[in-house]
Amino acid sequence: MDVVPVVAFRNVSIAFDGPPVLEDISFSVGPAETRILLGPAGVGKSVLLKLANGLLRPDSGSILLFGEEISHMPEEKLFPLRTRAGMVFQEGALFDSLTVRDNVAYQLIVERVPDDEIDRRVLDALRFVQLEETFSIYPSSLSGGMRRRVAIARALIRQPELLLYDSPTGGLDPVTSTTIIELVMKERDVYRTPSILVTHRLQDAFTLCTHRFDAELNRMVRLPEGETDPNTTFLMLEESHLIFDGSLHGLLHSENPFVREFLE
Amino acid sequence: MAIDHIERTAKQLVLTVQDYSLFAYRAFTNLFTEPRYWPEFLVQSDIIGFGSASIVLLSGFFTGGVLALQSAATLSQFGATAVTGQFVSITMIRELGPVLTGIMVAGRNASSMASELGSMVVTEQIDAMRALGVDPMRKLVTPRIFACISMLFFLTIVADAFGILGGGAVTVFLNHQDGPQYFSKAWESLRYPDIIQGLVKPLFSGYIIASVGCFYGMRTTGGTQGVGRSTIQAVVNASVLIILVDFLVTRVLLALFPPL
Numbered sequence: 001m002d003v004v005p006v007v008a009f010r011n012v013s014i015a016f017d018g019p020p021v022l023e024d025i026s027f028s029v030g031p032a033e034t035r036i037l038l039g040p041a042g043v044g045k046s047v048l049l050k051l052a053n054g055l056l057r058p059d060s061g062s063i064l065l066f067g068e069e070i071s072h073m074p075e076e077k078l079f080p081l082r083t084r085a086g087m088v089f090q091e092g093a094l095f096d097s098l099t100v101r102d103n104v105a106y107q108l109i110v111e112r113v114p115d116d117e118i119d120r121r122v123l124d125a126l127r128f129v130q131l132e133e134t135f136s137i138y139p140s141s142l143s144g145g146m147r148r149r150v151a152i153a154r155a156l157i158r159q160p161e162l163l164l165y166d167s168p169t170g171g172l173d174p175v176t177s178t179t180i181i182e183l184v185m186k187e188r189d190v191y192r193t194p195s196i197l198v199t200h201r202l203q204d205a206f207t208l209c210t211h212r213f214d215a216e217l218n219r220m221v222r223l224p225e226g227e228t229d230p231n232t233t234f235l236m237l238e239e240s241h242l243i244f245d246g247s248l249h250g251l252l253h254s255e256n257p258f259v260r261e262f263l264e
Numbered sequence: 265m266a267i268d269h270i271e272r273t274a275k276q277l278v279l280t281v282q283d284y285s286l287f288a289y290r291a292f293t294n295l296f297t298e299p300r301y302w303p304e305f306l307v308q309s310d311i312i313g314f315g316s317a318s319i320v321l322l323s324g325f326f327t328g329g330v331l332a333l334q335s336a337a338t339l340s341q342f343g344a345t346a347v348t349g350q351f352v353s354i355t356m357i358r359e360l361g362p363v364l365t366g367i368m369v370a371g372r373n374a375s376s377m378a379s380e381l382g383s384m385v386v387t388e389q390i391d392a393m394r395a396l397g398v399d400p401m402r403k404l405v406t407p408r409i410f411a412c413i414s415m416l417f418f419l420t421i422v423a424d425a426f427g428i429l430g431g432g433a434v435t436v437f438l439n440h441q442d443g444p445q446y447f448s449k450a451w452e453s454l455r456y457p458d459i460i461q462g463l464v465k466p467l468f469s470g471y472i473i474a475s476v477g478c479f480y481g482m483r484t485t486g487g488t489q490g491v492g493r494s495t496i497q498a499v500v501n502a503s504v505l506i507i508l509v510d511f512l513v514t515r516v517l518l519a520l521f522p523p524l
Contacts, residue, residue, distance in 0.1 A: 053395060055391050055394055055395060075399070076399070079394075079397045079398070079399060080397060082394065082395055082396070082397045083396070083397035085395075087392070087395040089388045089391065089392055089395075090388070091387065091388065093387060093388040093389050093391065093392035094389075094392075095389055095392070095393075096387075096389075106393075106396050106398070107397060107398075110299075110396075110397075110398055164395075
């Protein structure tokens, strides 16, 4: 039986008052698969991510999210579909007028879930990102790394069927970046949630490929020499085109001059 | 070159009017379908209504006072100072109360709506809301529009009342005229069409203030500089539209209820 991809792009193109930002993009994300989207800054990685959950509409081509065609779907019908996917924005995009509790519980509050249950689930989500102590404070009091971790907790609160990470480690110091990548890995290995992760940091991408999360040790551990996570694969964008789609091995041995230059 | 510029500007203007019409229509019709966010409506009513009460009260009071000051000098030439109360109450209730309140609230709240929503756009909070499955039009725009319409109605009544009171204060303490005569004239001269005219206008002004403020906020681009630009556009366009629509509504209401 054919496995339905969680996300599928078919010949997708989009432009904003000028040359195309993305042109003829096709790829898919299968169940439990993590796709790492690489590329230089400004190449359209965030645009691609916003297309995946219908925040932007393509000019041509089709996008399937959970098996449903969303490129022409009315916004009202997209809202329930989006609640099944979590998204972590570049700078966190936390609501600065709400406390961390209300940010993480945003969807639950809208769904009028009882307060006791909200508190319990928010604490669970914050425990996952190791930020329980921030429960009642405002985002303005958090550091950049803490904001991203709260954003991850917000994306995870309803146990999404897909996760979209937009440069979750961008602009962070190496130690905080590793903490964030460990959380991404934990979600991948503990809950098997499929995801698309945008980054221009090769180190983060390789760490995700060469490590796994050990639930007993509660930290990431390196896979044996020569092994990589089979469900973590790569996409690379260059000048509006998808120039690579494959495994870490394929990426490292690619003959494409841009891929080679990017890796070096 | 100049023709190109005019063509581009004209197209931009038509496009903006089209976008605004669709935006305002959608925001209005959202109230008649689920989901509705009543807590947001109450919060916005407090911000717009209670928050603007002091400036509306003061501007109403001093406008009434100025009307009494200016009119007394002219009316005394005809020995008609007794009708100062009539002049102040009709002018305040039919025209100045609704328009001044609209412009004061536009300066305070259209700007705050544009800057608040604009900041949310540039920090991706609006996208985050959409990604969380919540419609920002329903959650942010519709409650603001209905809060603004309902609060402007009551604020206009406050401005009218304090305007008449201000006129009375000037009549008694500065013009040294008869207070009871002023207030009895102010009361007796009022007809229902005057009240209707005065209370229909804020419904339009409230809709304009919130829809224009939210419209410019939601289409903000260009970072913090863009937020500033949206705020200016919101206040300027809301104020001009209030005066334009006031003219049109006055024309229609005068046709419906001709003066005696």
